[in-house]
Amino acid sequence: MTTATPQKKVVVFDYGFGNVRSAERALARVGADVEITRDYDRAMNADGLLVPGVGAFSACMDGLRQARGEWIIDRRLSGGRPVMGICVGMQILFARGIEHGVETEGLDEWPGTVGPLKAPVVPHMGWNTVEAPAGSELFAGVDDDARFYFVHSYAVREWELEVTNPAMRAPQVTWATHGEPFVAAVENGALWATQFHPEKSGDAGAQLLTNWIETL
Known part of the structure; x- marks a missing residue:
């Protein structure tokens, strides 16, 4: 496992719905200068912004809006400044989430719907x-058989964004399967996201965070 170059400033956005301390420790482990805050200016000026998320889609969106996170x-x-979402922090980047029959608007950075995972x-x-x-x-230097830690009941089962302009690079989408295939990670320019928790995924997760830090 490599270590990211120190001095990169990363803000873990604290809007009330994420394992901010776990994320802080994992980022510090790979050499980032980490701060947990919801301060607008600090979040805007950091080299990287990490958006965690735990709980219901609708509650996370409410918390994010109250903190001006959107x-x-x-x-x-x-401005092309890096953002990374984790777990529900990834889900809210899509257009909508449906939980218990209730539809909630997401940030709509990508089209698509977060819905119940169909699995035994x-x-x-x-x-x-x-x-x-x-x-x-994102997965550079990670073994093909590496395992990552997931905790979720909802997922994006279909990738809906189509890139028709040949001059534009299409997002890179990583898949996993639990009962059915679902989106496990996305790399799209300055916006990266994972459904799993890299901060809880041991050395493989640390390598992913290192890879992100090195792009900042």
Whole structure:
């Protein structure tokens, strides 16, 4: 496992719905200068912004809006400044979430719907492998059979974004399977996200965070 270059400033966005301390420890482990805050200016000016998420889609969106998180994410991405979402922090980047029949608008950075995972056992809790695309920066240096830690009952089962302009690079989508295939990670320019928890995924997760830090 490599260590990221020190001095990269990363803000873990604290909007009340994420394992911020676990994320802080994992990022510090790979050499980042980490701060937990919801301060607008600090979040805007950091080299990287990490958005965790735990709980219901609708509650996370409410918390994010109360902390002006949707503005921060949108403005950072408009300027090409890196953002990474984890677990529900990834799910809220899609257009909508449906839980218990209730539809909630997401940030709509990507089209698509977060819905109930159809599997014999739900939640999907524990270790699982993923299928990353060739040339993935996020999974660089990670063994093909590496396992990552998931805890979720909802997922994106269909990738809906179509890139028709040949001059534009299509997002790289990583898949996993639990009962059915679902989106496990996305790399899309300055916006990266994982459904699993890299901060709880041992050395493989640490390598992913290192890879992200090295792009900042």
